[in-house]
Amino acid sequence: MNLLEDRIRKDGILRSGDILIVDSFLNQQMDPDLFVLMAKEWKARFGDRHIDKILTVEASGIGLAIVAAQVFHLPCLFAKKSQSINLDGELYKATAASFTHKNVNTIIVPKKFLHEGDQILLIDDFLANGCALEALISIAEEAGAEICGIGVAVEKAFQPGGQKIRSRGYDLQSLAIVDSMTDNSITFQKNDWLTLEA
Amino acid sequence: MNLLEDRIRKDGILRSGDILIVDSFLNQQMDPDLFVLMAKEWKARFGDRHIDKILTVEASGIGLAIVAAQVFHLPCLFAKKSQSINLDGELYKATAASFTHKNVNTIIVPKKFLHEGDQILLIDDFLANGCALEALISIAEEAGAEICGIGVAVEKAFQPGGQKIRSRGYDLQSLAIVDSMTDNSITFQKNDWLTLEA
Numbered sequence: 401m402n403l404l405e406d407r408i409r410k411d412g413i414l415r416s417g418d419i420l421i422v423d424s425f426l427n428q429q430m431d432p433d434l435f436v437l438m439a440k441e442w443k444a445r446f447g448d449r450h451i452d453k454i455l456t457v458e459a460s461g462i463g464l465a466i467v468a469a470q471v472f473h474l475p476c477l478f479a480k481k482s483q484s485i486n487l488d489g490e491l492y493k494a495t496a497a498s499f500t501h502k503n504v505n506t507i508i509v510p511k512k513f514l515h516e517g518d519q520i521l522l523i524d525d526f527l528a529n530g531c532a533l534e535a536l537i538s539i540a541e542e543a544g545a546e547i548c549g550i551g552v553a554v555e556k557a558f559q560p561g562g563q564k565i566r567s568r569g570y571d572l573q574s575l576a577i578v579d580s581m582t583d584n585s586i587t588f589q590k591n592d593w594l595t596l597e598a
Numbered sequence: 599m600n601l602l603e604d605r606i607r608k609d610g611i612l613r614s615g616d617i618l619i620v621d622s623f624l625n626q627q628m629d630p631d632l633f634v635l636m637a638k639e640w641k642a643r644f645g646d647r648h649i650d651k652i653l654t655v656e657a658s659g660i661g662l663a664i665v666a667a668q669v670f671h672l673p674c675l676f677a678k679k680s681q682s683i684n685l686d687g688e689l690y691k692a693t694a695a696s697f698t699h700k701n702v703n704t705i706i707v708p709k710k711f712l713h714e715g716d717q718i719l720l721i722d723d724f725l726a727n728g729c730a731l732e733a734l735i736s737i738a739e740e741a742g743a744e745i746c747g748i749g750v751a752v753e754k755a756f757q758p759g760g761q762k763i764r765s766r767g768y769d770l771q772s773l774a775i776v777d778s779m780t781d782n783s784i785t786f787q788k789n790d791w792l793t794l795e796a
Contacts, residue, residue, distance in 0.1 A: 429675045429711050432668035459656035463664040463674065470630035470665065477627045480657070513627050 439471035479507040496535035516544030530561025637669035694733035714742030728759025
């Protein structure tokens, strides 16, 4: 059983070009009750290890990450995509190509928030080509932080991001993994939630 | 008693030019336990009315709004600042000048998420000149939605946004109201939290 797959089947919209629209409950509009259940599933999958902080990237990762941070009782940090006058001091920077915006972003984390030896959990909403996560990983590595795990909401297994990240040894836990999709059907890889096991 | 004022006095950083930096617990890094207490205070102030949905604007409003949505058990919608290929269908748009980014953003909400008669609560992190909130109000008005209340984390009373919005009749509840600030001191308007009253 997998509540996120159920919700995608019910409310997700399929578009040609491998586009899955989940903006009524996961992205632009968010269902906080679903987010709490997703956070509890990440807690079941990552709860055995020490974690100091959750790290995500703006904007659509923030909602999932702060709810996860609440369930884990940890601070939640997000990488910004542009530099504002309120970004103080020294910065970690990495570049990430965006599939949905068709551009390249620089993502930024102030050095004061990420330190050598910090044990961090990365959270993001989508994993397709993996560019956003690879930028977060590169910032964590530059800081000398240890990545304890990576939690993703929806992974597209037919795009290379998931395999690239797992092949580097990271414990990547996606809560729904799309095996294939067409304009009118979607299939998922078997991925039962621990929190729903009998 | 006011937990947000206490936290600002403890961890806020004052800079010349009326800049208050709260990025270690409210913006780029977020304290979810504080956010839950803030959300409960908004619930105490707005809980007497029917609300259908919470609306905010990316990026720094999202964390507060999703935690509030969780406490209110409501969907949470955010206005985007740029158009991605996943923004479907007809859109409401409004422009907002940004104090921190020194630019003008177009903020966007798909029409499918906001309807005539929807009773909405607006949430945002900062209120200074009020441009972001006025853009959200303009989108809500164009949709024919009713604004039941506006919840802000930190209001700067010496800038015109709060007065402009209250003079239009909106019930604006800020959880900390900065009366004045210098490079090394900050004073707040009296604003005891209902949830902390004896």
